[in-house]
Amino acid sequence: LPLVKASNSLSLSLQAKMSRPVQARRLEGIDKNIWVEFVKLAATYSTVNLGQGFPDFPPPDFLKEAFVRALSGENHMLHQYTRAFGHPPLVKILAQFFGKLLGRDLDPMTNVMVTVGAYQALFCCFQAFVDDGDEVIIIEPFFDCYEPMVKMAGGMPVFVPLRPKAPKDGKLMSSADWQLDPAELASKFSDRTKAIVLNSPNNPLGKVFSRGELEVIADLCVKYDVLCISDEVYEWLVYDGKEHIRIASLQGMWDRTVIIGSAGKTFSATGWKVGWTVGPNRLLQHLCTVHQNSVYHCATAAQEAVAQGFQRELKLYGKPESYFVQLPKELQQKRDWLVQSLDAVGMKPIIPEGTYFLVADISKFKSDVPDVPDSDEPYDSRFAKWMVKNKGLAAIPLSAFYCGAHKNNYNHFIRFCFAKEEATLKAANDILQKWKWEKTNP
Numbered sequence: 001l002p003l004v005k006a007s008n009s010l011s012l013s014l015q016a017k018m019s020r021p022v023q024a025r026r027l028e029g030i031d032k033n034i035w036v037e038f039v040k041l042a043a044t045y046s047t048v049n050l051g052q053g054f055p056d057f058p059p060p061d062f063l064k065e066a067f068v069r070a071l072s073g074e075n076h077m078l079h080q081y082t083r084a085f086g087h088p089p090l091v092k093i094l095a096q097f098f099g100k101l102l103g104r105d106l107d108p109m110t111n112v113m114v115t116v117g118a119y120q121a122l123f124c125c126f127q128a129f130v131d132d133g134d135e136v137i138i139i140e141p142f143f144d145c146y147e148p149m150v151k152m153a154g155g156m157p158v159f160v161p162l163r164p165k166a167p168k169d170g171k172l173m174s175s176a177d178w179q180l181d182p183a184e185l186a187s188k189f190s191d192r193t194k195a196i197v198l199n200s201p202n203n204p205l206g207k208v209f210s211r212g213e214l215e216v217i218a219d220l221c222v223k224y225d226v227l228c229i230s231d232e233v234y235e236w237l238v239y240d241g242k243e244h245i246r247i248a249s250l251q252g253m254w255d256r257t258v259i260i261g262s263a264g265k266t267f268s269a270t271g272w273k274v275g276w277t278v279g280p281n282r283l284l285q286h287l288c289t290v291h292q293n294s295v296y297h298c299a300t301a302a303q304e305a306v307a308q309g310f311q312r313e314l315k316l317y318g319k320p321e322s323y324f325v326q327l328p329k330e331l332q333q334k335r336d337w338l339v340q341s342l343d344a345v346g347m348k349p350i351i352p353e354g355t356y357f358l359v360a361d362i363s364k365f366k367s368d369v370p371d372v373p374d375s376d377e378p379y380d381s382r383f384a385k386w387m388v389k390n391k392g393l394a395a396i397p398l399s400a401f402y403c404g405a406h407k408n409n410y411n412h413f414i415r416f417c418f419a420k421e422e423a424t425l426k427a428a429n430d431i432l433q434k435w436k437w438e439k440t441n442p
């Protein structure tokens, strides 16, 4: 009898080995992720990490205190589930706040939905709106997850590039010099187009789309009856007196736009993963369907704290004490330090009008990292890897923000994040200065 038992279990274990493919077809070609690779490299080699986009300074005290109060206060229900589509105090204050910004009455229960960061908001949009074969226009360079998320939903990404114009009189380039060609943009729209993804202020360039540029996009959306997924996570981070214009406020756009925001960027707390969507109920109801069938619910205490953060900001709106006034002021100074550091060593910066990213031209440093002809890997990617391993400075190659076919179009730029303590930016400056000195004194 024991022998029979043994042979049974052997045949069972053989059967347990599956030979059929396990991976769903929708995952084909989207298994690589730039952040997994570069975050690991930065953790292993970097002494100064200006790669992934997160502040190395703390969130404001009023926000941290609100979280502590939520966790240790009397209301123990803040440790339990809350409303699936958003904790009531948070959706209420978001409706009030965005209602004021957009100049329209918003219903907290139908015009706002809270998500696990802006990332999940994006995922909900693509799952809710994109059918097999639908085309979705993506403006390059773009936050990299748009492409795989569209593909996972069965859609076809259609790319249109921002094209750089040479700046005048030997001036440094600005992110405003990167522009869409209106005719090229129009040529991408057709009756197959379901949506366009707009990201202003744009990661990675820091471009803040002007009213004129937004009107061109809006007119095409209306003409072709296209949705706009408007990723506005850097809405407060605009510099030099620039204004962030919400495309949903333009004629004909409210009804076809989902606005996406992030407490991570808004309050310098990326690890909290609180995000939101704002839009008309006819669109948001479908995001709710995706949300209730996937994540269902977001962390209650973090939502409570973010709600209190917004309550404070609504009271102080436009005043010098407002975090939404102070943060961009501080970041503009950090941007200017990094611009100076890079310019001084000849790594030409493109001055960003918004976000906490800055793209720089590495052409003058090419001699340090020789090209490998016929390599599959874009030059900027090899450069960024070499830089973190040999100089301890982490940055992200610009090619990571282009689709596969276009990765070599702009492959001599890298992106730095400047939402960092003064000491971190100073350490980056020291590395760059030493590097330049070694180049000129071999």
Ligand code: PMP
Binding pocket: 053, 116, 117, 118, 119, 120, 143, 199, 203, 231, 233, 261, 262, 263, 264, 265, 270, 273, 274, 275
């Ligand atoms: N959109 C853009 C343009 C981003 O840069 C990021 C974060 N880097 C996100 C969305 C995701 O934001 P969150 O951390 O709130 O999920």
